[in-house]
Amino acid sequence: MEAVLQSMNLKEKVLLALKEVTDPEISSISILDLGMVEDVEATDGSVVIKALPTFVGCPALHIIERDIKKAASEVDGVKEVKVDFVFSPSWTTDRITEEGKIRLKEFGIAPPPANHVMGEPWSIDCPYCGSSYVTMENIFGPTACRSILYCKSCKNPFEAMKPVADMN
Amino acid sequence: MNEQEQSALIELIYQLGDDDFILAYRGSEWLGLAPHIEEDVAFSSISQDMMGHAAMYYHLLEELGEGEADGLAHLRKPEAFRNAILLEKVNGSGTYLKKPDYDWAFTVVRNYFYAVYKQIRLESLRLSSYEPLADAARKIITEQYYHLMHWELWFKQLVTSTEEAKKRMLSAVGKAWKDFGGVLTLGPSYSEMVKGGFIEDENLLKKRWLNRIEKMFVETGVPPQGEPLIESGNGRKGEHTQDLADALTTLSEVYATNPASGW
Numbered sequence: 001m002e003a004v005l006q007s008m009n010l011k012e013k014v015l016l017a018l019k020e021v022t023d024p025e026i027s028s029i030s031i032l033d034l035g036m037v038e039d040v041e042a043t044d045g046s047v048v049i050k051a052l053p054t055f056v057g058c059p060a061l062h063i064i065e066r067d068i069k070k071a072a073s074e075v076d077g078v079k080e081v082k083v084d085f086v087f088s089p090s091w092t093t094d095r096i097t098e099e100g101k102i103r104l105k106e107f108g109i110a111p112p113p114a115n116h117v118m119g120e121p122w123s124i125d126c127p128y129c130g131s132s133y134v135t136m137e138n139i140f141g142p143t144a145c146r147s148i149l150y151c152k153s154c155k156n157p158f159e160a161m162k163p164v165a166d167m168n
Numbered sequence: 169m170n171e172q173e174q175s176a177l178i179e180l181i182y183q184l185g186d187d188d189f190i191l192a193y194r195g196s197e198w199l200g201l202a203p204h205i206e207e208d209v210a211f212s213s214i215s216q217d218m219m220g221h222a223a224m225y226y227h228l229l230e231e232l233g234e235g236e237a238d239g240l241a242h243l244r245k246p247e248a249f250r251n252a253i254l255l256e257k258v259n260g261s262g263t264y265l266k267k268p269d270y271d272w273a274f275t276v277v278r279n280y281f282y283a284v285y286k287q288i289r290l291e292s293l294r295l296s297s298y299e300p301l302a303d304a305a306r307k308i309i310t311e312q313y314y315h316l317m318h319w320e321l322w323f324k325q326l327v328t329s330t331e332e333a334k335k336r337m338l339s340a341v342g343k344a345w346k347d348f349g350g351v352l353t354l355g356p357s358y359s360e361m362v363k364g365g366f367i368e369d370e371n372l373l374k375k376r377w378l379n380r381i382e383k384m385f386v387e388t389g390v391p392p393q394g395e396p397l398i399e400s401g402n403g404r405k406g407e408h409t410q411d412l413a414d415a416l417t418t419l420s421e422v423y424a425t426n427p428a429s430g431w
Contacts, residue, residue: 055311057220087224088303090310118313139314140210144217148209164310 010042010077014049017071024063025143029103031064035095038086045079047072052091054164055144061085093164109146110160118167124160126151134158169298169364176360177298178232179250180367183355183404184289185225186251189241191282192218193415194255194275197264203272210318217311224304231300242423246413247406250355254278254347256403256412273336276326277344280319281381285351287316288376289367297365320384327388341390348396352377355404 008016018040021031031037031051039050049068053061065083072081093112096104101111105127113122125132131153138148139162146159169177195215202208226237234240249256255278260270290312293305327337354361354370362369378396385392401407422429 055217055220056224056307057216057218059216087307090303090307092310118310138206138209139318140213142209144213144220144311162314166306167309167313 010045010047010075011040013075014040014042014047014072014078017075018049018068021064021067021071024060024067026104026107026109028107029100031068033097033100033103035091035097035100036064038089042078045077046082047078047080048082048084050084050086052087052089052095053085054091058144060143090166091164092166093161096161104161108158110149110158112161112163116163116165118163118165122163124149126154126156127158128156129154172360173364173366174232176357176364177301177366178229178234179355179357180361181225181228181232181301182250184293185222185229185240186249186403187255187282187286187351188218188225189222190249190251190412190415191255191279192216192222193419194257194259195279197259197268198270198275199264201264201268201270214315214318217315221308221311224308228300228304238423238427242420244416246408246416249403249408249412249416250406251403251412252347252350252353253398253400253403253407253409253412254344254350255282256408256415257347257400258411258414271336271340273326273333273340274343276319276322277337277340279315280323281344281348282351283312283316283319284380285373285377286312288373288380292368292373293366296367301366323384324388327390338390341393345393346397346399349398350400350403352396353398353402353404355402 015032018032018037019030023029023031023034034054036051036054037049038052041048049072051064051068065085068083069081072078093116094114096111104111108127110124110127113124116122123132124134126134129151131151133152134149135152136147137150137157141148141159145161147162148157149160150157192215195211195218198208199212200208202211222241223237226240229240230237259275260268262268262270287309290305290309294302294309296302296305323337326333328334352370352374354367358370361367367373382392384390400409
């Protein structure tokens, strides 16, 4: 491990550290798997991380910023860290990785459909039993990014991540 | 961008931010009072999104040298606000703490009318010549999509529901119509905004809004309302009612006590 770490450049080391930064509201998934990290620039120990907010008014952004800074500053060779939240490109649910989708399910949240086109119906499978026999209870949920559903097969309420696709 | 254009751009972003800011606040006052629990969850989520949109616009203003975003939200005098007056009006009599007698029909109508206009305005803004504004619009529109769907459903269902519901909805439509002209205007510096390519002509946006609303009116049997008016004054010129002053006092209470607190 020591040898592997030594052969990595600073950017790779920071990215590795960011794997440990999770969404404060969905603790099973890292911000990398959520697709929130757009770019990491590392020059002479000074690191700039470009991050994409999922929803604009997400109150967790300040916590995420703090956690990113903390994780990146602990990397050997990093002197200063800056986090820039940017809106271009726009975060979409298609940025969530395959690993991320598994982690969401682990938390009881159905992952968003792939390649969703806004305005078209989408099908959601229950994260517990996999059934598609589900009903939408509320398109809005406990956080901006989630909806509330009910599985008629296993009779569990569950949440799903709202699809967000580029509309341009 | 010359100086005149820059000041028109700033004026426009104040309108965008202040519209979302004050209507998000009016929405937040419904917390715990909405007709049912699902609506409570939905409406508070929508209000949170909208407050986020306002904050995003205030950050754009910060970048344009207007001062810190938090201060823009909390420390400006009412006359510095550029929101339309319709959006600042109280939800009904009483306050959320004391005897709230809020008008749900008015809330549905106001939010539906505004959501349609916001959609049209964002579609224009995403082609704005000011790239940071276009980026913001592209981001906001993905969230606004769900808001519009929500209010459209409420509007349709209530206005085609019982006699009582229909009566209340029509009275709310009449009330909102008297001041919706104030939402549709871009204010005194509008020609500079258009010249700078920041947004399209206000008459064009207004026509798109009327087309869409009239279509809904025909579908749901609401009689035509004619030209939307600006009866209570023009918020784009800094004219406001006591409702805004009262809302700002409540809103900024914590920040004014301790500016170190976040929001």
